[in-house]
Amino acid sequence: MRGRSASPYLFLAFPVAILTVFTVGPTLLGLALGFFDWSGSGPARFVGLGNYRSLVHDSRFWPALRNTLVFVLLSVPPSVLAGFLLATIVQARWFVGRTLVRTALFLPTVVSIIAVGVVWRWLLDSAGGLLPRAIVGVGFERSPDFLQGGPIASWLPWLSWPMVSLIVIQVWRTAGYCMVLYLAALSGVNESLYEAAEVDGATRVGVLRNVTWPEVAPMTAFLMVTGVIGGLQVFDIVWAMTSATETDSTVTLNLYIFREFQQSRLGYSAAIGGVLFALTLVTTMLQLRVMRRNAA
Template sequence: MYRALTGWTFALPFTVLFLLFTAGPVAVSLVMSVTDIRSADLLDPLGVEVVGFDNYVRLFTDPKFVRACVNTAVFVGVGVPLTMALALAFALGLNSGLVRFRTAFRVGYYLPVVTSIVAISVVWRFLLQPESGLVNELLSAVGIQGPNWLNDEAFALPTLIVMAAWRNLGFAMVIFLAGLQAIPRELYEAATIDGARRWAQLRHLTVPMLAPTMLFVAVITTIAYVQYFEEPFVMTQGGPLDSTLSMAHHTYNQFGFGNYGYASAMGYVLFVVVVGLSIAWFRLLRNNVDR
């Protein structure tokens, strides 16, 4: 009895904070998502009208929300494989033993991960300026006229994807590197004796052995990319012509406009998307993980 009471005593502060700042707001937002509550209704919450699933139906007839969903799908569909491919390539290079000063490279690749995304976005915005940005200056030095990266509808979203992949590859690289170092060297020695070349070893040995690691990286990266917000908020404000508007950014804007019920419905749709994609990754890679 005393031990149980001691345990609950230590758990009580976290439990109270969790209920107040996590579970409570989640429950309240679920209720709000089936109402038409706006900022003006906060003084009289009992007068709010319950609209059922009208907010959810309205979402998919809202061209702006549909565009945000498409942008987010492109960001995830291109950004996640790109980030994982780059991270795996860098991890393989560092794990090969042919690269000197590997610790310095690890720190350098990981540094963007621990740097404020807002600060990174501001720096990249200056680097991508059409006239005075370093990127276009380097391109002009070799005779190439650089585009207006952040104000051209054709380049804005791909630019954010590349920047996000650069920023996040350090985290995925460290995880992949840990997975590679856990693979017994004897397996590679046996494969070499059997005549397997590097590509065959990568395809039939490294990738299957890394399946659990790949699953973890895929799920974490997908969750982060579905919720991408800071990049368009700081660099493009969702433009040009909503070409970089994300689901999270659009939800934030609706809260700012005082459409709390509508924004809450958006938040729950985003939650369902995150859960659905996570389940899809688990099913896609489960067979390799269970081997």
């Protein structure tokens, strides 16, 4: 409708106001705040790059950054790959119980991780959790401390047992979501491609790798990028599993941001937010580049 009317302005006034007041405005101010020292009341003091310079020497920041990156790198690719493989099986004509499986696998996406986290914590808790007991029960001398332990091996100082637990739970939680999205993508693949590959004598694995996988590449890119962005901002699950026993081996960027906020070190909190913002931006730009290449 190209007629002149006030309607679009009326329809958009409230949405634009909300997005401006609660998202765009606060983001710009938040990025600016990273260059100030402020406790939330009284005047803010401009410190330039002071906060960022402090970050470099902050013994808490580096573990938080490292843990966040480890979490992203070790949780996103496995859940995307698991989702792909599950989808290729579930989508096959001979598969029985598709709806049931889809419901079960999607459940962790829907249910509050705060509630499910309690069950996981009970499973993993060193004082009476099922898994540590099972490990001792089958004859091991002692079980790793899944929620508070140190590095899993002396040559892997950057990977602690609690991080492994968080990563496993994240994969558990997101694999079904990836599967459901791959199912949607697979239903759009042209059957004749498979038939052509078969005529050419391709093996099952060959079809999977050379036909299916390339066909769903846009979905893979989407899941990877949204997974990385979500992983960079991870909070709920970390809070649910480790807020009671927080250490340097479990702290993530987002948790550190929140802790600094609670301590009324708002400028510092915002500066860490700036780092998170930069990481998100880089990911988004990579996404745009990948999408453009796919479109070409």
